[in-house]
Amino acid sequence: MTFPTPSFPSTRMRRVRRAPWLRALTAESILTPADLIWPVFVVEGSGVREQVTSMPGVERLSIDLLVKAVADASALGIPAIALFPFIEPGRKTPDAAEAWNAENLVCRAVQAIKASSPEIGVMCDVALDPFNSDGHDGLVKGGIILNDETIECLVRQAVCQANAGCDIIAPSDMMDGRIAALRKGLDENGHTDVAIMSYAAKYASGFYGPFRDAVGSGGALQGDKKTYQMNPGNSDEAMREVSLDISEGADMVMVKPGLPYLDVVRRVKDTFAMPTFAYNVSGEYAMLRGAGDAGWLDYNTVMMEMLVSFKRAGCDGVLTYHAVDAAKLLNG
Ligand code: PBG
Numbered sequence: 001m002t003f004p005t006p007s008f009p010s011t012r013m014r015r016v017r018r019a020p021w022l023r024a025l026t027a028e029s030i031l032t033p034a035d036l037i038w039p040v041f042v043v044e045g046s047g048v049r050e051q052v053t054s055m056p057g058v059e060r061l062s063i064d065l066l067v068k069a070v071a072d073a074s075a076l077g078i079p080a081i082a083l084f085p086f087i088e089p090g091r092k093t094p095d096a097a098e099a100w101n102a103e104n105l106v107c108r109a110v111q112a113i114k115a116s117s118p119e120i121g122v123m124c125d126v127a128l129d130p131f132n133s134d135g136h137d138g139l140v141k142g143g144i145i146l147n148d149e150t151i152e153c154l155v156r157q158a159v160c161q162a163n164a165g166c167d168i169i170a171p172s173d174m175m176d177g178r179i180a181a182l183r184k185g186l187d188e189n190g191h192t193d194v195a196i197m198s199y200a201a202k203y204a205s206g207f208y209g210p211f212r213d214a215v216g217s218g219g220a221l222q223g224d225k226k227t228y229q230m231n232p233g234n235s236d237e238a239m240r241e242v243s244l245d246i247s248e249g250a251d252m253v254m255v256k257p258g259l260p261y262l263d264v265v266r267r268v269k270d271t272f273a274m275p276t277f278a279y280n281v282s283g284e285y286a287m288l289r290g291a292g293d294a295g296w297l298d299y300n301t302v303m304m305e306m307l308v309s310f311k312r313a314g315c316d317g318v319l320t321y322h323a324v325d326a327a328k329l330l331n332g
Helices: 013-017 021-025 063-075 103-115 148-162 178-188 206-215 236-248 259-272 282-293 297-311 322-330
Strands: 034-043 049-051 059-061 080-085 122-125 168-171 197-201 254-255 278-279 318-320
Touching: 013 021, 034 063, 034 103, 034 322, 059 063, 063 103, 063 322, 080 103, 080 206, 080 259, 103 122, 103 148, 122 148, 148 168, 148 178, 168 178, 178 197, 178 236, 197 236, 197 259, 206 282, 236 254, 236 259, 254 259, 259 278, 278 297, 282 297, 297 318, 297 322
Parallel strands: 034 059, 034 080, 034 318, 080 122, 122 168, 168 197, 197 254, 254 278, 278 318
Antiparallel strands: 049 059
């Protein structure tokens, strides 16, 4: 694209930057609390509040405290939360059966949140890792992560979450063909209005480290997730992943992690014009928070600058552990 721009001195780019009202008027991307999805960690018990060591300011909460925190987030204008469970080691098995126990921690949390804050959207992660004694997103046999057998488990898990009242099913497992199977399973069980946000382009990333502490899956994990999550150098492959998930019935697509993959976000948005999201993951949060706490960066400034970069790259919304901090700032 070429723009007919008269040159200096008739053009002065600084003219529209000279005052706050003028900068506001010419702003291209803006961030609002409605752009934020807040990932939260739930733990068994009551009155339990545990600091996640590698994510200062992020806590695992028992359901009673989580319900209050979610109501506060809703009052700040945050439209949705994403729920992740810390499952007690004793409930983890090689078949991950706890994932589709209708009384599991996730289902009870969904029910409690929807009962107290019905106006907020609840999104549930579909993947076996919190429930699997192997720490992988799928079933493991002889060191191989099984695809088709895992999908059957994921469908059970998703239907169980939808029965509990979950609004958005978010498969993060990266098995092939899971979106079609999930859509079919949800529809057959009367959940035609439950949406799917697919972790469509999810990379095998070192930035998930603090999350694995938060849900307690890091210790169990044997090896890495490179046979199902994507190679960080690939972007054409991300287009194929996203295209497959859309054709299988995804309502919304996600790129993950966020910051190191904003080029992929832009390509996805331009190519598919879908509701597009990015997950500003645990390691990204830890970097900013750590540098902020050390006094090396101004936390609020870099947080807002980083969050608006997701909007500029083409995101309709962003999953971020900064959601509450950012919404408070935005609300003044
Ligand atoms: C697992 C899952 C992961 C995250 C969300 N769901 C970790 C992984 O794939 O190992 C990462 C989120 C984060 O780092 O904040 N299915």
